[in-house]
Amino acid sequence: MRNRTQFADGRPLEVICLGRLAVDLYAHQVGSPLEDVASFARYLGGSAGNTAFGAARLGLKSSMLTRVGDEQNGRFLVRELAREGCDVSHVRADPQRLTALAFLGLKDRDTFPLLFYRENCADMAIDESDVDPTHIGQSRALLISGTHLSAPTPLRASLRALELARAANVRTILDIDYRPVLWGLTGRGDGATRFVASEGVTAHLQRVLPLFDLLVGTEEEFLIAGGSTDLTAALRAVRRVTAATFVVKRGPLGCAVIDGDVPGHIDDAFNRRGIQVEVLNVLGAGDAFMAGFLRGWLRGEDYETCCDYANACGALVVSRHSCAPAMPTWTELQYFLAKAPRRPDRDQALSRLHRVTVPRQQWPEVFVFAFDHRAQFFEAALEAGADEARVPTLKKLLVKAVELTEADLGLQGRIGLLADDRYGQDALADATGRGWWIGRPVEVPGSNPLEFDQGLSIGSHLIAWPREHIVKCLVQFHPDDAVGNRLQQETQLHMLNEAVQASGHELLLEIIPPRNLPQEPDTVLRAMKRLYNIGIAPEWWKLEAMTESQWSAIDALIAARDPHCRGVVLLGLDASIETLRAGFAQARASRTCRGFAVGRTIFREPSRLWLRNEIGDAELITRVRDNFETLIRCWRDQRASAPAQAGHAERQAA
Secondary structure, three states: OOOOOOOOOOOOEOEEEEOOOEEEEEEOOOOOOHHHOOOEEEEEEOHHHHHHHHHHHOOOOEEEEEEEEOOHHHHHHHHHHHHOOOEEEEEEEEOOOOOEEEEEOOOEOOEOOEEEEOOOOOHHHOOHHHOOHHHHHOEOEEEEEHHHHOOHHHHHHHHHHHHHHHHOOOEEEEEOOOOHHHHOOOOOOOOOOOOOOOHHHHHHHHHHHHHOOEEEEEHHHHHHHHOOOOHHHHHHHHHHHOOOEEEEEOHHHOEEEEOOOOOOOHHHOEEEOOOOOOOOOOOOHHHHHHHHHHHHHOOOOOHHHHHHHHHHHHHHHHOOOOOHHHOOOHHHHHHHHHHOOOOHHHOHHHHHHHHHOOOOOOOOOEEEEEEOOOHHHHHHHHHHOOOHHHHHHHHHHHHHHHHHHHHHHOOOOOEEEEEOOOOOHHHHHHHOOOOOEEEEEOEOOOOOOOOEOOOOOHHHHHOOOOOOEEEEEEEOOOOOOOHHHHHHHHHHHHHHHHHHHHHOOOEEEEEOOOOOOOOOOOHHHHHHHHHHHOOOOOOEEEEOOOOHHHHHHHHHHHHHHOOOOOEEEEEOOOOOHHHHHHHHHHHOOOOOEEEEEEOHHHHHHHHHHHHOOOOOHHHHHHHHHHHHHHHHHHHHHHHHHHHHHHHHHHHHHO
16 A cells, blocks of 8 residues: 655654653563562653654654653653664653552563552643643644543643644544543552543544544554444444544454555554464553554555564564663664564674664774773782771872863763773772763683672672673683683673673683794684684674784674674783783774773872872872873874874885
C-alpha cells in the first residue's frame, strides 16, 4: 500500500510528542510477584516519552512537549531524551508536582503487574500555556498520547496543540494509549488491565477522533474507540467519525493498516506479519512499534516498509528487559530486519550493535591522570613512614588537581582519571558526575594468570558502580604464552566481558606482555588479534608506546575488526616526560590513539614529598598539575605537527 500522506517541507522537526513522560522502575527479579520484588532498574518511560526517545534513536528529529517535576527524576528524564538527540526545549519543570512513576513486575511471559503513581503528577498538569504556536509550526507531525485526553487540563492543552497543528499543515497522530486505570475505571492498583468497556470513554474519544490523520492502537484500543466488543464493528464506528488512517497492532500477528473502507474482517485488511521472538517483557513494545512506524511514515515509505520497521522495533523491545533503552538504533534495526533472529538477546552481533551504535559521549582526545595504583601508594607510604590512612586524602587532592587543570585549560569533555576503590573511593565520589572519563581497575595488581580484585563474582561487584565508570583491566597477556596459562587468562577475560555486557559499562583492556617472554615488534598486535578472535572487543585499549609503523598496524587492525572501538590511550610505565614525549611523537599520526593515561610520571615525586610532610596540599597540587599539563602540551604539540609531517612524507614519496 502506498503512503499518500503529504507533509510540509522545510520543517526543523519531524514529530512532536505530547503526553506521558515518567520514570519506569522495572523489577530485576523475573518470575516474582510485584510484592516480592527486591530491586528495580530505572528507565525513561511514559508512552509519549518512549516514542520521542525511540524516534530520535532511529534518526528522526523528535521533540517532547510535556512537564516533569523540578527534581532529580525530572532531570534524569530530560537528560535521557537529550542524549538521544530529542529536542527538550519544551519540557517544562513543574515546581509544584513530582514526576510520575510506574512500577513493573515480570511474573511470566503473559503476566506483567503494573502499578502507576500518577496522582497530580507533572505531565498531567500540562496546560495551554505550555503549547507554543511557533514550536508546533516547526514540525511535520504532532503525536498526542490518549491518556492526555482523560483529564480536563491536559485535554485543553492537547486540543490547543491540535488546533495549531491543523492550522499549520502539521499532520496529527493519536496513540490511543488506553489504560483503564488512568481513566478511573479500575482499582488504583490494577494497572495491568488493558480493556474495560466504557460508553463515556468511547463518546469522549469519538469527539476528538476527527482531529487526527493517523490512529494507532491495539485491537482492544480500537474496541474502546469504537464502542464495541466486535473489532469490525468498532473499526466501522471509528470510520464513521474520521477519515484517518488506522494502524491496528495485533501483537505477534503483526499489524494491519486500513486507509479507506473497513473490510469485513481484519484479516482482509492490509496486514504485515510480525517477527516471532521469545517474549521477556511486553511493556513499551507498542511505543517502540510507534517509533518504527513513524520512521517510515514520516519519510514517505510505503505502508509495507512502515509496518516492517514497526513490527521489528516491537519485537526487539519485547525480547529485552527495558523499554526506552531497549529501543533499536537505525543500524541495529537494519541488521535485525536482515537476520530476524528468534532470540535477539542471544545474537552477539545484534547485542554488540545495540551497545555501540547508541548515542554516547564522544572523546576526540582524552587526557587521563592515572592514580589507580594500589601497591605503589602503599609502598610509598611505607617508605615515607606515613600512615596508610593518608593515601585516600592524597587521592582526593589529585582529583582537585584534575579539576583545576580542566578549568584552566578549558578541557571539558577531554579530561579524565583512573582511580581505584581501595584508596580512591572518596576520590571517585568527588570525580563522578562531572562528565569526566573515569576508569576503575578490577584486576589484582601483578596477577598472572589474571585474578579479579573482588573475587570471582565480578558481575555482582559491577552492579554498585556508576554507569559512567569504565572497567579497566590490566592483563599480562602474550599470544605465545604457555597454553594453560593463556587459556586461563582468556577464561577470566570472557567472564569480565560478559559482566560488562550485562552491567552496561564500557571496558578498557590494558595489554602488557610479560617481560619474561620474547618481545617482538608484533607481540601486542598479535595479542589484540587473539582477543578479537575469541570475541572480546573492548571499547578502549591501553597500550605501551610503539613505533609509527606499529601504530599504523594497530589502526588497521581496529578498523578491520572493530570500527566502533572508542580508541587507544597510551600508558606511561613510570617513564620520564622526555621518553613520553618521544612516544607521543610516534603516535601522532595514529587515527585510534586518542590520548594518554599516565600516572607515576605525574604523581610519584610530589606524592613522596607530601607523604613525608615536606610539602603541603597546595604545593602537591601545583607540582602534580605542572607535570600533567606539561604532558598535555607535549601531546597537543605533537598532534599539531602531524598533518605537516604527513604532507611532507607524501611529497617525499611522490
